[in-house]
Amino acid sequence: MIRFRQTRDSQAERDRHADVDLSVDDLIMPYFVVEGRDRQEAVPSMPGVSRLSIDRLVDEARGLYCAGVSKVLLFGVVDDKDKDERGSAAYSSDNLIARAVRALKSALPGMTVITDICLCEYTSHGHCGLLRPSVSEAGALDVDNDSTLPLLAEMARTHAMAGADIVAPSAMMDGQVAAIRARLDEDPQTEDCQVMGYSAKYASAFYGPFRDAAGSAPGDASASWPGFKLPANRKTYQMDYRTRTQGLEEIAADIQEGAAYVMVKPAMPYLDILARATDKFGLGTESAHVKMVAYQVSGEYAMLCAAAENGWLDRDRVIYESLIGIKRAGAELIITYFAKEVAEKRLTLNGYLK
Numbered sequence: 001m002i003r004f005r006q007t008r009d010s011q012a013e014r015d016r017h018a019d020v021d022l023s024v025d026d027l028i029m030p031y032f033v034v035e036g037r038d039r040q041e042a043v044p045s046m047p048g049v050s051r052l053s054i055d056r057l058v059d060e061a062r063g064l065y066c067a068g069v070s071k072v073l074l075f076g077v078v079d080d081k082d083k084d085e086r087g088s089a090a091y092s093s094d095n096l097i098a099r100a101v102r103a104l105k106s107a108l109p110g111m112t113v114i115t116d117i118c119l120c121e122y123t124s125h126g127h128c129g130l131l132r133p134s135v136s137e138a139g140a141l142d143v144d145n146d147s148t149l150p151l152l153a154e155m156a157r158t159h160a161m162a163g164a165d166i167v168a169p170s171a172m173m174d175g176q177v178a179a180i181r182a183r184l185d186e187d188p189q190t191e192d193c194q195v196m197g198y199s200a201k202y203a204s205a206f207y208g209p210f211r212d213a214a215g216s217a218p219g220d221a222s223a224s225w226p227g228f229k230l231p232a233n234r235k236t237y238q239m240d241y242r243t244r245t246q247g248l249e250e251i252a253a254d255i256q257e258g259a260a261y262v263m264v265k266p267a268m269p270y271l272d273i274l275a276r277a278t279d280k281f282g283l284g285t286e287s288a289h290v291k292m293v294a295y296q297v298s299g300e301y302a303m304l305c306a307a308a309e310n311g312w313l314d315r316d317r318v319i320y321e322s323l324i325g326i327k328r329a330g331a332e333l334i335i336t337y338f339a340k341e342v343a344e345k346r347l348t349l350n351g352y353l354k
């Protein structure tokens with residue numbers, strides 16, 4: 001008999017045997033940014049999360065920074081009237097996110113600012129890239145990979161020029177990291193901006209609340225393509241989750257294309273992918289310079305909040321346990337809507353949750 005219980009019989013003993021921990025330095029806080037001033041709109045399916053105008057974002061980020069979280073991820077949300085078929089508002093000069101980056105960097109120079117690079121929040125049809133008539137199905141539309149790449153690269157360039165530290169392409173177009181890296185490398189002013197690939201991003205139902213927040217669900221293309229059928233979902237570009245190995249191939253490709261960070265998304269249902277990716281590409285391997293990131297997405301957040309609100313789960317303890325689980329699987333950084341709450345409750349967490 002091995003007396004494992006000796007390792008658990010006091011708080012001090014349990015602390016000595018713990019080899020995974022959670023720090024505020026591990027956390028990245030996502031924000032949804034809207035035009036206007038003094039605007040704050042609650043997102044019903046994500047309790048505690050709001051869309052913020054740039055002035056409110058800066059106030060909010062100041063509080064986050066004081067609580068100890070020094071990394072944010074920005075999503076732009078534009079009004080329907082500002083959307084078009086090509087998602088022009090994503091990469092127009094002085095676009096919403098470029099202005100948000102500038103404001104954040106001037107108020108909080110120590111804040112690491114990451115921007116999401118994707119067209120879905122800006123296209124009238126809600127897809128992550130440009131549409132074209134399908135080559136395989138008459139009367140249907142497809143999302144066109146190669147013509148989307150220069151637009152993603154241009155979007156990344158405008159954010160990097162504004163001072164973004166990291167750009168994070170999430171459109172799941174093949175070659176997006178290489179296209180962005182090449183564009184950033186053309187100019188000394190943008191060459192130090194890093195790329196965080198949403199490398200293993202699955203076509204997940206857990207993004208539902210995000211699409212409410214960002215108004216980015218695939219919708220309508222009838223204005224530009226009368227009579228054509230729009231793809232109803234993102235399954236032709238985001239990954240099918242019924243595969244064990246493709247996530248690792250996607251990650252390998254992003255590393256080869258020059259990503260400094262690679263991501264698995266969502267987090268909780270995909271910890272196997274994260275763990276295997278960490279074994280293959282994480283610390284102690286030939287690509288140890290690349291950091292592993294996991295995204296605890298909107299649906300994971302909504303699910304835990306809902307159970308806690310019903311009194312079915314203890315909020316603090318499930319937040320902490322879920323994040324430790326993601327760390328244990330190998331994430332060095334976690335994007336989570338709980339980031340600020342975890343940082344603000346830090347003392348309680350240390351005292352209560354071990």
Ligand code: PBG
Nearest residue numbers: 118120170206207210297298299
């Ligand atoms: C943009 C994007 C999405 C998310 C991050 N970037 C939505 C999607 O792919 O539909 C989801 C994040 C979340 O659910 O919290 N493509």
